[in-house]
Amino acid sequence: MIKYLALAIFSMFVFSSCSNNQGDNNVSRFYDDGRARPVVAISSVIDSTTYDLPWSLSEEITYLIKSHLSNNKNLFLSSTEVMDESLTNTDNPFDINIAWMKDRFDNSEFLVFLELLNHNELKKDQISNLEMSMRIRIIDVRAKEPKVILQECIDDNYYIAKGSIRADYQNTIWGSQEYANSRMGLAHKQLAKEISDRISDYIALSKSR
Numbered sequence: 001m002i003k004y005l006a007l008a009i010f011s012m013f014v015f016s017s018c019s020n021n022q023g024d025n026n027v028s029r030f031y032d033d034g035r036a037r038p039v040v041a042i043s044s045v046i047d048s049t050t051y052d053l054p055w056s057l058s059e060e061i062t063y064l065i066k067s068h069l070s071n072n073k074n075l076f077l078s079s080t081e082v083m084d085e086s087l088t089n090t091d092n093p094f095d096i097n098i099a100w101m102k103d104r105f106d107n108s109e110f111l112v113f114l115e116l117l118n119h120n121e122l123k124k125d126q127i128s129n130l131e132m133s134m135r136i137r138i139i140d141v142r143a144k145e146p147k148v149i150l151q152e153c154i155d156d157n158y159y160i161a162k163g164s165i166r167a168d169y170q171n172t173i174w175g176s177q178e179y180a181n182s183r184m185g186l187a188h189k190q191l192a193k194e195i196s197d198r199i200s201d202y203i204a205l206s207k208s209r
Helices: 001-019 057-069 080-086 183-209
Strands: 041-042 112-125 125-141 146-161
Touching: 041 057, 041 080, 041 183, 057 112, 057 183, 112 146, 112 183, 125 183, 146 183
Parallel strands: 041 112
Antiparallel strands: 112 125, 125 146
């Protein structure tokens, strides 16, 4: 009897641990004192640019943003894959009508949608700037009616010094150490951090109200 009781308790512990750690993060669903962290679902970045690279800009920037958010101990990040699967080809997350979001994403409290609008190198006199624009929208779905708590476009410029060596991004690709230290790799990290900080700040503010 004691053996079966111990086995049952162990099974409950394992199930609870797995449930608390589901998602795209390194943080459990609950604080140590039992309070629940805000549950945030973020979709893959919509890439509306025509910038040509041998990898997906959407995958790279989505990964960078999720990496920042997954280490934020003040929120719990749901699975991006599950959220993407819940979206259809006719859904427009930036439309005025957001009523459909209420019951579409189970157990989530905040929904984050991102769209990369611009990714372009502007050159003048051997000096270049990598210009990037990201549209961001955060929806609070805790109440009866979904509510937009943030909607803005973040513009970022990454200065490329005169005389710097241009990387060959057909060979210096995302995932390599060379790319991580390249101008574009560093610029994307900068953009991802800025967006992640923005998301974290607004969710913390909304959660405190």
